[in-house]
Amino acid sequence: MSFGFAPHPQVSPPPSADPAAPLSRMLEPAEWASAGIPLLRNPREVVTGLHDRHRPVPSTAIVAVLDSHERVTASASFTELTTAPDGWEFRNVLLTHLRRVIPHDLRLRAPVRTAVLLYCREGEPLWTETDGAWMWGLRDACTLHGLRCGAYITLTPDRWQVLGEGRGGRRPRGSPSNEPVPEARRTAAGARENRRTTAPAEVPHPAANLPVARGRPVARRTTDGAPEAHRQTAAR
Numbered sequence: 603m604s605f606g607f608a609p610h611p612q613v614s615p616p617p618s619a620d621p622a623a624p625l626s627r628m629l630e631p632a633e634w635a636s637a638g639i640p641l642l643r644n645p646r647e648v649v650t651g652l653h654d655r656h657r658p659v660p661s662t663a664i665v666a667v668l669d670s671h672e673r674v675t676a677s678a679s680f681t682e683l684t685t686a687p688d689g690w691e692f693r694n695v696l697l698t699h700l701r702r703v704i705p706h707d708l709r710l711r712a713p714v715r716t717a718v719l720l721y722c723r724e725g726e727p728l729w730t731e732t733d734g735a736w737m738w739g740l741r742d743a744c745t746l747h748g749l750r751c752g753a754y755i756t757l758t759p760d761r762w763q764v765l766g767e768g769r770g771g772r773r774p775r776g777s778p779s780n781e782p783v784p785e786a787r788r789t790a791a792g793a794r795e796n797r798r799t800t801a802p803a804e805v806p807h808p809a810a811n812l813p814v815a816r817g818r819p820v821a822r823r824t825t826d827g828a829p830e831a832h833r834q835t836a837a838r
Contacts, residue, residue: 603653608837627685627688627735627738627739628689628731628734628735628737628738628808629689629738630729630734630786631729631736631766634737634754634765634766635766637741637751639751639753639754639766640716640750640752640753641717641753641767642672642752642753642764642823643672644672645753645755645764645767645769646771648668648672648674648718648753648755649720649755649757649762649771649774650672650717650773650774651674652664652666652677652720653720653757653774654774655674655677656677656679657833658679658720658722658757658776659681659722659725659758659776660722660723660776661680661681661682661683661722661723662679662680662682662721662722663672663680663681663682663696663719663720663721663722664677664678664679664719664721665677665678665679665696665699665700665717665718665719665723665740665743666678666717666718666719666720667700667703667704667715667716667717667749667761668715668716668717668752669714669715670714670715675704675715676703676704676705678699678700678703678832680695680699681750682695682811684732687731687732687734687735687736687754689734689736689737689738689739689741689742690734690738691739692735692738692739692740693738693739693742693743693746694739694740695739696719696740696743697743697746697747700717700743700749701747703731706747706748707747707748707749708747709748710748713744713748713749713750714750714807715749715750716749716750716751716752717740717744717747717749717750717752718739718752718753718754718755719736719745719753719754719755719812720754720756720757720762721733721736721754721755721756721757722756722757722758722776723757723758724758724776725758725767726758726760727756727758727760727761727763727765727770729765733754733756733765736754737754737765740754749751753766753767754766757774757775757776758775758776759775759776760775761770761775762773762774762775787828788804792825793796
């Protein structure tokens with residue numbers, strides 16, 4: 603009889619340590635087109651409204667939740683700088699921001715709200731691996747938050763483009779990377795934390811048919827410093 607030590611079983615590396623893993627956590631344009639992503643009825647209005655609200659610069663991502671009438675019910679923007687795009691990491695950051703701005707819909711039998719993602723970057727409006735990672739992350743985050751996965755939109759210095767649909771336009775365009783974010787768009791923490799901004803729920807204005815923020819009128823300072831009551835206007 604001989605005694606000895608049994609060899610250690612081989613342990614597979616964690617997914618994040620596998621160099622090929624990030625490549626599998628992205629969606630090719632054909633995969634995205636065949637995923638049944640619902641088309642936006644008015645993508646220009648959605649893009650313009652998110653751009654006016656968040657004023658994105660390159661590397662800024664804006665995730666927004668739309669109701670059945672394509673009104674923005676919540677949105678959040680943040681800057682994500684990465685040299686190795688990974689859909690798993692993008693999924694986590696999107697899920698974090700969704701949880702901060704809107705409750706999940708996991709109790710519903712079928713999603714009633716749709717999440718869209720607008721990503722501002724340099725370069726051409728053609729598909730890149732970073733776009734593929736954002737697509738993967740958006741689809742997975744929507745599943746985990748009980749939302750329908752919606753459009754993925756790129757915003758470049760030349761134009762905006764809904765990838766997978768072929769629809770786009772020249773206005774609005776991506777802002778220069780050195781353009782400051784307006785103070786009104788920042789939160790107290792957002793000034794130090796990747797310029798994160800959030801948008802509250804919105805409802806249409808009963809008279810002018812424009813969306814306004816819910817709640818009581820708030821005071822706005824005029825040029826002479828006197829307070830002026832008004833309702834906070836939401837983005838279209």
